Amino acid sequence: MRSLLAGFTTRGTSFLAAGLAAAAAGLALGERDLVSVGALLVVLPLLSALAAGRARYRLSCVRRVSPARLPAGHTARVTVRLENVSRLPTGLLLAEDAIPYALGTRPRYVLDGVERGGIRELSYPLRSDLRGKFTIGPLEVRIADTFGLVELGRSFATTTTLVVTPSIVPLARTTASAAWVGEGDGRARAAVAAGEDDVVPRAYRDGDELRRVHWRSTARYGELMVRREEQRWRNRAMLLLDTRRSAHAGSGVASSFEFAVSAAASIGVHVARGGMDGQLITDVGPVVAAGMFEDVLLDSLAVVKASRGTDMSGGLAAIRAGGGGLLIVVAGRLSAAAARQLASSRRDGGPAIALLLAVSTWSAKGAREKGSSAQAGAGREPDAAGQRPDAAGQRPDGAGQRPDAAGQRPGQAGRPADGAGQRRSGAASETASAATADAGTSQAAAILSGAGWRVVTVDAGMPLATAWRRVAGADAVARPAPAGDMPGAAV
Numbered sequence: 001m002r003s004l005l006a007g008f009t010t011r012g013t014s015f016l017a018a019g020l021a022a023a024a025a026g027l028a029l030g031e032r033d034l035v036s037v038g039a040l041l042v043v044l045p046l047l048s049a050l051a052a053g054r055a056r057y058r059l060s061c062v063r064r065v066s067p068a069r070l071p072a073g074h075t076a077r078v079t080v081r082l083e084n085v086s087r088l089p090t091g092l093l094l095a096e097d098a099i100p101y102a103l104g105t106r107p108r109y110v111l112d113g114v115e116r117g118g119i120r121e122l123s124y125p126l127r128s129d130l131r132g133k134f135t136i137g138p139l140e141v142r143i144a145d146t147f148g149l150v151e152l153g154r155s156f157a158t159t160t161t162l163v164v165t166p167s168i169v170p171l172a173r174t175t176a177s178a179a180w181v182g183e184g185d186g187r188a189r190a191a192v193a194a195g196e197d198d199v200v201p202r203a204y205r206d207g208d209e210l211r212r213v214h215w216r217s218t219a220r221y222g223e224l225m226v227r228r229e230e231q232r233w234r235n236r237a238m239l240l241l242d243t244r245r246s247a248h249a250g251s252g253v254a255s256s257f258e259f260a261v262s263a264a265a266s267i268g269v270h271v272a273r274g275g276m277d278g279q280l281i282t283d284v285g286p287v288v289a290a291g292m293f294e295d296v297l298l299d300s301l302a303v304v305k306a307s308r309g310t311d312m313s314g315g316l317a318a319i320r321a322g323g324g325g326l327l328i329v330v331a332g333r334l335s336a337a338a339a340r341q342l343a344s345s346r347r348d349g350g351p352a353i354a355l356l357l358a359v360s361t362w363s364a365k366g367a368r369e370k371g372s373s374a375q376a377g378a379g380r381e382p383d384a385a386g387q388r389p390d391a392a393g394q395r396p397d398g399a400g401q402r403p404d405a406a407g408q409r410p411g412q413a414g415r416p417a418d419g420a421g422q423r424r425s426g427a428a429s430e431t432a433s434a435a436t437a438d439a440g441t442s443q444a445a446a447i448l449s450g451a452g453w454r455v456v457t458v459d460a461g462m463p464l465a466t467a468w469r470r471v472a473g474a475d476a477v478a479r480p481a482p483a484g485d486m487p488g489a490a491v
Contacts, residue, residue, distance in 0.1 A: 007052070012045040012149035019043075048145040052152050058086040059114075061139050061156040063097075065126075069163040069298060071265075072131050072253075076162060080122040080139060084114040094142040094151065095122060100134045103127070103162075128164045129253065131261070131302050136160045165298040166262040169464045171270040172472075201225040209275070236325035237271045237278040239264055239297070240315050244283050245306040247332030249363035256332055256362040256460070261301050263355060263464050264330045268297040270468075271328070279322065283307060285314035312338060316345040324348035331444075333359045339444035343451035353454040353471050358441050361460040 019041025026034030062081040093111040107124040137159035201217035204224035217225040241264040248257040272294040280287040289296045456471040
């Protein structure tokens with residue numbers, strides 16, 4: 001009885017209250033007709049609740065998310081297929097799909113009824129500007145009677161996972177990147193030097209080029225075999241992402257950490273679709289998971305968080321034990337000592353590239369945005385005397401006089417009128433700290449460049465596609481930036 005009362009709508013509760021009141025009043029006044037009306041008002045919602053509770057509707061729910069994995073800022077479409085597999089038609093149904101708060105409000109649908117064996121498809125879009133793994137569902141269905149007096153809720157157990165990866169930027173396929181995977185003249189020379197008879201075949205994988213099929217081995221083993229690359233570094237890459245919290249600045253999607261995650265995802269997808277195997281490594285250590293490199297990369301970067309570590313010892317140990325290959329590093333704030341350790345971790349002669357983030361530009365960008373907002377708000381607020389700036393942007397002083405030619409008020413010589421001196425001193429200290437951080441980044445870039453790396457220093461205003469063209473193009477060399485230069489110019 002308690003469960004039935006819990007399913008009453010506002011209309012059903014009102015019917016019960018009015019019926020009880022009418023029955024009590026009829027008994028007190030001796031009016032049998034009023035008692036009959038009250039009894040009818042009480043019995044009607046109870047019968048509706050009993051009928052709704054005994055209805056044995058059997059519904060099946062199948063949810064499909066297309067695509068199941070997409071970059072941040074893109075839209076996915078969810079389709080819910082609801083089927084009535086019972087022998088009875090349903091009454092009024094209220095369907096609501098549970099989605100996380102970050103994806104928006106819950107979609108709700110009203111179904112007049114589903115006939116026996118009937119199918120209803122419910123579709124709605126989902127968009128997220130934040131990366132992560134989100135659980136969609138379960139679908140909740142509320143069964144209502146014809147009079148709208150009772151609603152009984154039922155929930156399905158099936159859920160679906162939506163993976164929102166970091167933003168992926170298309171990157172240009174340069175001459176240098178083609179050489180890394182063993183294409184062009186370098187590949188031809190390697191094949192001539194090794195000889196066709198010395199080829200080591202392996203089983204065919206999805207995505208392998210048909211021109212690499214080795215027909216002699218295919219006939220011998222009875223399955224499709226392809227030629228393995230003669231030099232391992234030509235088809236293997238290690239991607240190191242610096243996730244140290246202390247090595248990044250900024251907040252939210254505009255932080256240097258989110259830029260680094262997006263850069264790692266874009267470069268990893270670019271390398272994987274170029275025909276190379278790879279492994280994702282963070283400052284903590286390698287990311288070990290089953291599956292293709294691109295799938296593991298995107299699934300891992302969708303949920304990666306900033307670590308509390310202060311060094312990159314775990315990642316450097318993984319690089320030394322990796323057995324060589326193309327090495328790609330996306331690092332935040334990097335000291336000269338850390339750059340030397342990173343350079344010494346590469347023991348083979350394979351290519352190595354590094355994207356060093358000028359982290360101070362992200363913090364300076366956030367400070368400028370906050371300062372602009374504060375100045376805009378201050379420009380609209382009245383001063384202590386309740387006066388606003390005139391058309392010339394000046395305030396009259398207490399005596400109704402304006403500043404003289406020297407910018408001072410009468411009787412206030414040598415005193416800043418609006419605290420500009422404090423703002424200038426604060427800006428000077430921020431500039432000094434940014435210059436110190438940029439000098440460390442330039443030193444790290446010079447150390448890696450001297451060790452044979454291709455290095456580019458990326459600031460907050462440089463697009464990732466531009467940075468990739470610089471570092472993957474011919475003769476990308478890092479030069480120490482002179483004092484006062486933008487960090488992005490040290491390429």
